[in-house]
Amino acid sequence: MRLSDCTATELLERLKTNSTTPKEIAQSCIERIRAIDPMVNAWEYFDEAAIEAQLAKIGTYNRDDYPLYGIPVGVKDIYNTFDMPTQMGSPLWSDFTPGNDARMIHYLRRSGAVMLGKTVTAEFAVHYQDKTRNPHDLSRSPGTSSSGSAVAVATGMVPVALGSQTAGSISRPASYCGIYGFKPTFGVLPRIGVLKTTDSLDTLGFFARSVSDLALMFEASRVHGENYEFVHQYIDNYVSVPDKVYRIGIIKHPKWDLASESAKNAFEAWCARLKSPCLQVQTVTLPQFCDTIHATHQTIYDKSLAYYFKEEYAKHTLMSPIFYDIIQDGLRITKEEYQDALEKQSRETREFDAWMDSYDILITLATADEAPIGLTTSDIPDANLIWTYLGLPIATLPVLKGENHLPIGVSAVSRKYNDKLLLDFLQYLALLGILPMVSPITPNSKSKE
Amino acid sequence: MTKQMIFTDTPPDNYGEPLYKEYLQYCTRCCMPSSNEGMQFDELGICLACRAQEQKMRINWKKSEEVLRETLESYKERSGDNYDCIIPISGGKDSVFQLHVLKKVYGMKPLAVTFNHNWYSEIGRYNLENALEKLEIDHIMFTPNKALVKKLFVKSFYKIGDSCWHCHAGVGAFPLQIAVKFNIPLLIWGESVCESSGRADFRDNVQKFDRDYFTKVSAKLYPEQMIDEEITRKDLKPFELPSFEDIERVGVVGLHLGDYLFWDDERQMEFIKKEYDWREEHRPGHYKGFKGNECKFETLHDHMKYVKRGFGRGTDQASADVRAGLLTREEGFEIAKKYDQQRPAYLDEFLDMANITEEEYNNVLKAMRQGKFRECR
Numbered sequence: 001m002r003l004s005d006c007t008a009t010e011l012l013e014r015l016k017t018n019s020t021t022p023k024e025i026a027q028s029c030i031e032r033i034r035a036i037d038p039m040v041n042a043w044e045y046f047d048e049a050a051i052e053a054q055l056a057k058i059g060t061y062n063r064d065d066y067p068l069y070g071i072p073v074g075v076k077d078i079y080n081t082f083d084m085p086t087q088m089g090s091p092l093w094s095d096f097t098p099g100n101d102a103r104m105i106h107y108l109r110r111s112g113a114v115m116l117g118k119t120v121t122a123e124f125a126v127h128y129q130d131k132t133r134n135p136h137d138l139s140r141s142p143g144t145s146s147s148g149s150a151v152a153v154a155t156g157m158v159p160v161a162l163g164s165q166t167a168g169s170i171s172r173p174a175s176y177c178g179i180y181g182f183k184p185t186f187g188v189l190p191r192i193g194v195l196k197t198t199d200s201l202d203t204l205g206f207f208a209r210s211v212s213d214l215a216l217m218f219e220a221s222r223v224h225g226e227n228y229e230f231v232h233q234y235i236d237n238y239v240s241v242p243d244k245v246y247r248i249g250i251i252k253h254p255k256w257d258l259a260s261e262s263a264k265n266a267f268e269a270w271c272a273r274l275k276s277p278c279l280q281v282q283t284v285t286l287p288q289f290c291d292t293i294h295a296t297h298q299t300i301y302d303k304s305l306a307y308y309f310k311e312e313y314a315k316h317t318l319m320s321p322i323f324y325d326i327i328q329d330g331l332r333i334t335k336e337e338y339q340d341a342l343e344k345q346s347r348e349t350r351e352f353d354a355w356m357d358s359y360d361i362l363i364t365l366a367t368a369d370e371a372p373i374g375l376t377t378s379d380i381p382d383a384n385l386i387w388t389y390l391g392l393p394i395a396t397l398p399v400l401k402g403e404n405h406l407p408i409g410v411s412a413v414s415r416k417y418n419d420k421l422l423l424d425f426l427q428y429l430a431l432l433g434i435l436p437m438v439s440p441i442t443p444n445s446k447s448k449e
Numbered sequence: 450m451t452k453q454m455i456f457t458d459t460p461p462d463n464y465g466e467p468l469y470k471e472y473l474q475y476c477t478r479c480c481m482p483s484s485n486e487g488m489q490f491d492e493l494g495i496c497l498a499c500r501a502q503e504q505k506m507r508i509n510w511k512k513s514e515e516v517l518r519e520t521l522e523s524y525k526e527r528s529g530d531n532y533d534c535i536i537p538i539s540g541g542k543d544s545v546f547q548l549h550v551l552k553k554v555y556g557m558k559p560l561a562v563t564f565n566h567n568w569y570s571e572i573g574r575y576n577l578e579n580a581l582e583k584l585e586i587d588h589i590m591f592t593p594n595k596a597l598v599k600k601l602f603v604k605s606f607y608k609i610g611d612s613c614w615h616c617h618a619g620v621g622a623f624p625l626q627i628a629v630k631f632n633i634p635l636l637i638w639g640e641s642v643c644e645s646s647g648r649a650d651f652r653d654n655v656q657k658f659d660r661d662y663f664t665k666v667s668a669k670l671y672p673e674q675m676i677d678e679e680i681t682r683k684d685l686k687p688f689e690l691p692s693f694e695d696i697e698r699v700g701v702v703g704l705h706l707g708d709y710l711f712w713d714d715e716r717q718m719e720f721i722k723k724e725y726d727w728r729e730e731h732r733p734g735h736y737k738g739f740k741g742n743e744c745k746f747e748t749l750h751d752h753m754k755y756v757k758r759g760f761g762r763g764t765d766q767a768s769a770d771v772r773a774g775l776l777t778r779e780e781g782f783e784i785a786k787k788y789d790q791q792r793p794a795y796l797d798e799f800l801d802m803a804n805i806t807e808e809e810y811n812n813v814l815k816a817m818r819q820g821k822f823r824e825c826r
Contacts, residue, residue: 080506080711099511100711103773191774192713196503199478202774227715227729227737228775229784307493308503335493339477346465346779391777 003028005440007210008071008159008217015063015070022058022070022114026051029072029116032440033157039138039443041131042074042151046117050083054114066112068220074152074161077118078125078195079105088195089121089129089145091318102193104162104204104221111220116158119148124309125164125197128320130375134176135443136406140371143173143379146207150177153207156440160208160217164194166201166301168367168384171411174207174396176371178407179438181207182214184419186391188222188231198304200345201297201388209438211426214395218423234417240424248274249284249359253383254291260369262403267365270399270410273434274363284362287355289348290386296348297385299333299341306330345389349416352390356415361425366409370402383411393419395426398438465779468786469759472825479768480781484758484822487648498647502772508651510711517709521555524635532560532587534635537624539563539743540577542718543639545727547706548584549720551637559637562627564619565592566744572730573743583725591623597684601675602746603803609669610757610817612799613750618672618688621663625701629691634700640714641707642666645769651708660696662703715739733791736766736784748793755789756814759822763788 003011003025014020030048037043063069080086080098087093105115122129122145132147134140135155142151146163150173153161163170165183174181183205191202206217226232250271256264274281306327312319313327356362368380387394393414400408414422429435467475473482477494489497525533536551536559538544544561551557561581569577581588593601598615605614624636642649648666664671672685706712718739721727729738734748734755741747741762748762755761766788767781776784800810815826 097509097511098506098711099509099514100713103713103716106713106716186777187770187775187780189774192716193506193711195506199771199774200777204774223775226731227739228770229736230776230780303493307495311507335477338493342477342778346777349777350464350779 002156004032004156006159007213007437008068008208009210009212011071011159012069012216023055025070026055026072026114026116029158032155033117036135036155036157036443040133040135040142040151040155042119042148042155042157044077044087044089044118044120044148045084047084051114051116053083054109058112058114061112063112068108068216069112071113071160072116072158073108073113074117074119074149074158075105075115076125076146076149076162076164077121078164079162080193081105081115081118084115084118086118086195089123089125090312092312092315098193100193103190104194107190107221113220119146119152119161121145122147122169123320123323124305124312125166125169125195126305126323126326128322128376133375133443134371135441136176136178137371137404138443140373140406141176141375141377141379143168143176143367143371145169146173150174150179150181150207153177153209154179154438154441155443160206160213162204162206164202164204165384165388166198166203167297167388168379168382170205170207171366171384171387171394171396171409172379172382174398175366175409176407178398178409178441179207179209180211180214180398181205181396181409182218183388183394184218184222185393185417188235188393188417188419190223196308198301200300200342201304203388203391209440211423211430211435214426215423218419230417235420238420240420243278244424245278245280246425246428247358247360248279248281249362250281251284251286251362251364253286253364253386254294255368255381255383256365258368258380259365259382260402263365263367263369263400263408266400266402266408267410270434271363276432278428284359287352289351293348293386293389294381296341296344297389299337300345302326302330303333303338303341304330306333349390352392353416360414360418360421362411362413364411364413366396366411370404370406370408387411387413391416393417393422395422397426397429397435399435465777465782467782468789469822469825472822473759476768478778479771480760480764480778480785481647481768482758482760482764484760484819485647487646489647496647497650498643498645498768499772501643501650504643504651505711508711510709513709517704517706518555520704521551521557525557528558528633532631532633533557534559534637535624535628535631535633536561536586536637537563537620538577538580539620540573540580541741541743542714542721542727542739545576545580545584545721545725546717547637547639548580548586549724550706550710552584552586559586560627560631560633561586561588562624563588563590564616564623565590566613566616566619567592567595567598568744568746570730570742570745570747572728573745576727576743580721580725580727589627591619591687593619593687597680599802600679602799604675604677604680606753606799606803607813608675610814611750611753612746614668614670614675615688616744617663617668618670621668622688622690625660625691625696626687626689628701629695629699632699634702636701636703638703638705639707640712641705644707644712644714645765660690660693660701664690733794734762734788736763736788740766746795746799748791749795749799751789752791752793752796753814756811757817759818759825760785761789
């Protein structure tokens with residue numbers, strides 16, 4: 001197996017047995033990028049000298065003290081990095097050098113990871129991007145906004161990469177690219193040094209090709225300790241329960257009817273595989289207030305974008321029409337409407353948490369269908385923003401195929417701060433053989449034509 | 450532990466609500482109330498500290514760092530055989546990080562200066578001495594006598610609703626006195642005023658350092674305003690600011706590292722813990738274990754603020770976490786409720802010192818409430 005085919009967990013095993021080195025791993029990623037990226041355009045910034053400098057630094061480390069020792073990471077280009085520009089998908093911020101590392105980047109470097117480069121993001125992590133292509137079909141969208149990170153992982157240019165989610169920016173690219181995505185509970189990963197779009201929604205997360213890589217990344221990038229009360233109480237002190245019976249709710253969310261028949265059929269067939277004494281499955285209906293979450297989310301989102309991007313809006317010649325329109329919509333929303341929407345989000349988060357007392361995991365379709373044709377096409381509405389709005393941990397699982405044999409993900413959602421329970425559940429499914437380890441895909445250049 | 454219910458301690462109807470929502474306006478984004486001094490809400494009801502945090506994402510810190518480096522180099526060149534700068538320190542996380550940055554990163558020869566409030570906690574003293582020793586820094590400390598400190602402590606409580614005038618005034622005056630006495634023009638602090646105070650932002654940092662900075666921001670009163678039959682002008686000499694002429698003669702300037710370097714205090718705290726064995730301690734009223742540990746009366750100071758202004762250190766710390774995306778605003782209010790109301794350590798010692806009951810203590814502070822908050826009893 002080539003190094004670029006390995007997951008982060010497999011690479012760490014190889015490093016432990018001295019059968020490879022961080023330099024060889026980085027080199028294999030670089031070669032893969034040279035071979036693949038011209039077809040998919042996943043990378044915004046890539047600098048071999050910066051990689052060399054990091055390798056020299058970790059060369060002084062004691063391998064056993066660093067849980068991500070030598071693991072290359074792709075970084076969505078909204079995370080500040082001291083050794084690379086942060087351009088946020090906008091020509092307005094071309095070549096901007098913030099000169100510092102976001103806290104999460106620091107955590108990863110502290111764990112021995114190597115920041116391989118910056119991956120393409122949609123403009124300001126919102127929607128518009130027109131260069132990154134879906135490796136399964138180059139004529140299709142890879143999903144936004146964490147487009148480059150998802151493609152880089154799907155193609156084996158890097159084993160893991162960082163994303164962010166304000167609506168569905170991790171879940172959708174993961175679903176369309178056929179890889180794992182994980183957006184932990186709001187509040188578990190620090191946002192310091194990362195572009196802000198919406199206070200109460202922006203959540204960080206990552207992509208991987210195996211369940212165990214999700215767990216690795218989660219531990220390395222989250223906050224720990226008594227200075228973070230809820231995280232300490234529910235995550236640091238979490239104890240896995242052997243032979244736990246998972247109470248699973250299969251749900252049809254408010255946008256379910258918009259999903260394609262092939263997606264729904266594939267989903268139902270996969271759910272039928274959830275058979276084990278430890279899986280207690282039932283079909284459940286979401287609380288009625290979930291029907292209006294899309295509208296409330298839009299009020300919060302549009303107003304926040306109008307607020308945070310006032311200066312960019314003033315120079316709108318370098319702004320996409322989609323972004324410009326969102327800001328115009330946001331400007332029409334009053335302060336009172338915005339505050340009411342925030343209050344509603346808070347109340348519904350609390351109500352949903354109480355409702356979820358009966359379930360450990362909710363399962364549903366991650367996207368309505370396979371990736372749409374065209375790089376700037378709008379997605380069919382799905383349920384992703386509901387989970388983001390409610391601050392819940394959500395994993396996207398690469399388990400379905402649509403009518404064109406392209407990937408579609410399944411969402412597994414848990415209760416706030418039950419991130420480790422969700423990861424335990426995924427490990428259990430992996431043990432049952434229901435969750436695969438994903439092999440990197442090599443795009444076929446012909447499909448571009 | 451598996452998550453069961455968010456609202457474990459609070460009745461569901463009040464979950465995530467601020468304590469004084471009928472009396473105070475709160476920032477739309479964080480948990481800071483209008484009673485925070487100098488609070489400025491914008492058109493969306495967002496406070497200045499929140500705005501400043503987002504400005505940090507649009508600052509080219511690489512360029513600011515170059516400005517800092519050039520500034521420090523110029524002072525190094527002109528200092529000759531003298532110290533290159535003064536670093537006022539307490540031994541807290543910021544001051545130890547300052548010492549590290551200036552000595553190890555920029556190769557400065559600093560003189561550390563400490564105004565000792567004379568209430569050092571055990572851990573505070575350890576952190577101060579440990580840092581000075583490990584970083585090999587020359588140090589001057591001034592300690593006013595305890596009897597005077599006690600008198601000022603009580604007087605300050607009645608005058609400004611905060612028993613720490615002597616500390617605020619001393620921390621402002623003593624480094625300036627040393628700057629003048631030792632002819633060291635450059636004073637360097639750590640965290641930017643814009644970081645979390647809500648008094649300035651990075652675009653319009655109106656509160657640049659000047660001689661009276663600490664009087665305006667924290668001490669409120671000049672030494673002569675503390676004179677009475679028990680406290681003489683002579684007693685207050687250590688708290689006096691040098692004259693404007695002396696300040697000008699030496700060319701005293703002050704800067705905050707946080708105006709030039711991207712400030713991430715928790716990350717910095719983790720760094721100094723690892724590199725210098727700096728220690729934290731969890732105390733009543735404090736949600737985080739790494740702030741305000743130098744003084745044994747710090748939690749009393751925070752509690753006085755809570756009674757007087759309706760928010761304490763729990764609110765400050767929770768708001769910082771809300772801005773960092775580490776708490777929802779509602780979780781922040783829950784944290785604030787839990788910690789702000791905790792009875793401070795050493796309250797009884799203070800009540801004995803002031804010879805008052807706890808009820809009287811509360812009444813003195815409540816009488817200082819401003820605006821609509823005065824109606825809240």
